[in-house]
Amino acid sequence: IIDINMGCPAKKVCNKWAGSALMQDEPLAVAIAAAVVQACAPHGVPVTLKMRTGWCDAARNAVTLARAFEGVGVQMLTVHGRTREQGYKGEAEYDTIAAVKAAVRVPVVANGDITSPHKAADVLRATGADAVMIGRAAQGRPWVFREVAHYLATGELLAPPLVAEVRRVLLDHLADHYTLYGEFTGVRSARKHIGWYVQGLPGGEDFRAHMNTLEDADAQLAAVAQFFEGIARTTDRMPAPDASEQRQHQQQKGKTAGLAA
Ligand SMILES: Cc1cc2nc3c(=O)[nH]c(=O)nc-3n(C[C@H](O)[C@H](O)[C@H](O)COP(=O)(O)O)c2cc1C
Incomplete structure (x- = not known):
């Protein structure tokens, strides 16, 4: 898989028009995704893409971009429920992720502030997403994935690890x-x-x-x-x-x- 990162908020990345900065230039972002899909197709390598909800509150364009990315052959989309402007501040919102899920047919992965099995279940319910992605909650706690998987499969919480x-x-x-x-x-x-x-x-x-x-x-x-x-x-x-x-x-x-x- 090639996963294109259009979610990174870091200044040194965005200053070079990479990461989430690309969400500001929709034609360029879509052209890049299309070029990567074309280059990968002969090798049978699927292309997926991760983005934020938009660059800033006034430009929450994840839904528009999601449709366009799907149109050029991106096979899965992950959305972090914050804008670039938010960085990691405040709380992730899931309405935009739900709107993305409703707008495309490719699988959508919901991301942002998922820290527990209950939160994972809530976010899946609220967004209709096909999966969740967990980042910071796995730092020092890599067993969080099996805890979430077990809860989603059985409705029961696992005991803490030994x-x-x-x-x-x-x-x-x-x-x-x-x-x-x-x-x-x-x-x-x-x-x-x-x-x-x-x-x-x-x-x-x-x-x-x-x-x-x-x-x-x-x-x-x-x-x-x-x-x-x-x-x-x-x-x-x-x-x-x-x-x-x-x-x-x-x-x-x-x-x-x-x-x-
Ligand atoms: C230190 C750090 C490094 C990250 N590096 C990447 C990266 O290389 N590629 C990527 O797609 N996301 C990266 N992310 C973003 C996470 O994948 C995720 O979108 C974000 O942390 C929100 O999810 P969380 O609340 O579960 O942590 C990084 C996040 C942190 C905190």
Whole structure:
């Protein structure tokens, strides 16, 4: 599959007329989609496309574009229920996604702020979409997909994962991460992922602060293993995230984002 990204809001992307910036120039956006479909067709590669609801509130053109993309052979559309102007602020809205679904025959995937099995079911109901896409809620919680799939299939919520399983999943994730990025960069870029896994867990915030001081893979892996072994001594299954720990994490993240901006 080739999935064309017309949803990215990043300035450095939009300044080059890529990502969601293309939604402002409908003829160009559709011409690009048509060219990609034509180039992929001889190879039997389907082309799909992801977009936002529009560039800004005054230009919510996802429905117009969806029809045009379908017309040039795009085989599936994903819509994030925010405009470019919104970035990641406010809440995703699903009315525009419902309107897109009603306007085309190709499968439509609803995206934005889906954080739980119940929310996934609500969004599917509200939009009539064929599927949901989950982004940030999977950070540090990759089992969210099986939780959603199970709920949609059975109407029942799965028990939280075993602490031992999460320990294993994170250690495997880290091993893959170091392989992909190399140890020096990998250890540093893994910190935010580890932070997501321990977010809201008892002692998670202190652990995160300590873990951020570790500089090699062995030390990082050992610290993660030890942290989850500590949790496993008090409970078999992952505890519900603690609100005050989560708040601390958000505040810390806010400070980091402020520094990076
Ligand atoms: C750090 C980050 C990187 C992203 N990178 C991509 C990307 O490369 N391609 C893409 O189509 N969407 C990308 N997205 C957007 C997500 O796919 C998704 O549309 C958005 O986060 C809203 O969904 P959510 O509320 O489930 O996170 C990214 C989002 C974040 C937060």
